[in-house]
Amino acid sequence: MPTPDSPEPPMARRGFSTFQPGETGPLGTVELTRDEVVAFASAWDPQPFHLDEAAGLASPLKGHAASGWHTASLLMRLLADTLLAGARSMGSGHVRDLRWVKPVLVGDRLAARYVVREVRPSSRGDRGYVETDFVMENQNGVTVLTMSATLIIGS
């Protein structure tokens, strides 16, 4: 279980037309413990460099590195607790260019933020698509993850 430190979501749930290109904001921060890194990897990505410090140090990752799917799931949790908790979220159907730019190591503290790139209504009339870019940085200001997703938000 992550222990995110997320900003409070707004009380009212936003519809898609309240989103504007260029809107940006923080999604919160989270620190990765060794136990969480091992637990996620054991369940979902049991490669040696995610399970064991010595194997991680001997690998190109140069340390005990979290699974990239762990980092992405942490971003999802922060997003769900903030932007989506305050919006009429209907999920997402598409992530483009999920990049694990640098290894995320045990003890790293990650901060996530978002930027809205494009907003367009769906032909269904009851929802819209919010194309959003995401960035996660570590405690040294180094970008570790980037991705773009199509958020589906109700009217």
Place this chain on the structure above:
Amino acid sequence: MPTPDSPEPPMARRGFSTFQPGETGPLGTVELTRDEVVAFASAWDPQPFHLDEAAGLASPLKGHAASGWHTASLLMRLLADTLLAGARSMGSGHVRDLRWVKPVLVGDRLAARYVVREVRPSSRGDRGYVETDFVMENQNGVTVLTMSATLIIGS
């Protein structure tokens, strides 16, 4: 914890030059239980339609749907247990076009497979990049997830 039913990985670990464009194979199958769907969503994606059957039925997902990150993590687990367990895996830095084509619902049984699209050596000399397409289908033969990833495989 998933309960994958993965083919046995080969004994020897393959280097990247053993991969050829067009190579394809199964990665195994896995069934999603309600408890697993709720546990993953509670930890990583606590949106109502992932947590609760009634909320899922009332949503555009039309059922108690797994988080898309849960489905992707299941694919990662199957991949780690099979193709990567039998290769000199160094991880991955890039996923393109992760598409949740159709909802994955509690009780679905998913089968995953891969197709190698392109293989190229790294300029570092000790590894190569295996561009691989992945597909997950449900028990009705409906594609529920597609993605392309760059696998980094040692020489």
